[in-house]
Amino acid sequence: MELAQMQKSLQDYTKSLFLEGVLDSQFLQLQQLQDESNPDFVSQVVTLFFQDSDRILNDLSLSLDQQVVDFKKVDPHVHQLKGSSSSIGAQRVKNACVVFRSFCEQQNVEACHRCLQQVKQEYYLVKNRLETLFKLEQQIVASGGMIPAMELGF
């Protein structure tokens, strides 16, 4: 594929993530922090987010599977995930965490199980999308091209 075509694909793809609400403006903030001296900043932070989140989701699954659910353990995990997803602009994950926390407050175990599923769904979605995005970027860079600037005109 031609370089220009790849760059256009990347732009369109990124745009679609914003339009779908998968990412919000905080992701753009991260991109602003990337430059020649830190060319992989976004993917580094996002990778940390993935590692962090995998662990949290695992802990959440375990906590909710207990005979007696300890919400004092569950809530901080969700809070943490909410925070980190918010920091990287993973809007739908964040929003799912907000809902999750309200059910934690109510100590509604069944609802929390559903929330966890929802959070996981959104998480795997954004993970998949971002991995694709980074692959597209790598292809462009490998072909000697520059990552195109993200226009906010949409």
Next chain:
Amino acid sequence: MARDGGVSCLRSSETMRVGIGGMESPPLDLDDVHVLAVDDSLVDRIVIERLLRITSCKVTAVDSGWRALEFLGLDNEKASAELDRLKVDLIITDYCMPGMTGYELLKKIKESSSFRQVPVVIMSSENVLTRIDRCLEEGAEDFLLKPVKLADVKRLRSSLTRDVKLSNANKRKLPEDSVPVNTSLPPPPSPFTISPDSSDSSPPSTISPESSDSSPPLSPVEIFSSPLSSLLDDEDDDVLPSSPESSPAPEESPVRRQKMGSPGLD
């Protein structure tokens, strides 16, 4: 504090001077703003550290209030002679942390004779007015709503520089004079800055990886926190306040309250 010569002695002796991307280290440490960042979240720590570095701050990032106190030498009663050399210009801390909250850390700092004059900024993902008020009453300089944006940090940075200029009688050079810094700062905000949750306060029209933010010489970073093992949260049963406070409803706009000491701002 060492004001007139010599390297500011940071607690960690492994101060690395890394030439990053061809940038030279600044000749004098004096003019650098040194920030202590406190956040239990690794992702947030990396982001705030980058935000601060890109605005020409030296950063020490730690993962808990206890480590912050340890770094400042406030974790025990005996005064250390080293403290005279420790130069911290700003402490920025997350509010919700296991073990010691940012509020508790704020109180301890304000109680200390060595560091009470250091501005403390609280960050929180939750826009709770009572929380904000409590922190401001306890002496916090500012309260930032997470996720923290570049515009927030630039604003902090510029007010710090102004404070330095006003409060320092000696020949301390302003960073803007000696160092090319991205000067596209937002206009001085009104005391209550409302910015909607999902948009930037200073939206650029294009974002590119090679933006003009790359110019400032990058300062060394000392990561004081222990490595990723700190991620393994055995502090889960510690007090994260299970508060009746709730996250903001979508229609509420976060309010960034300011109580900036710098007269130039209001």
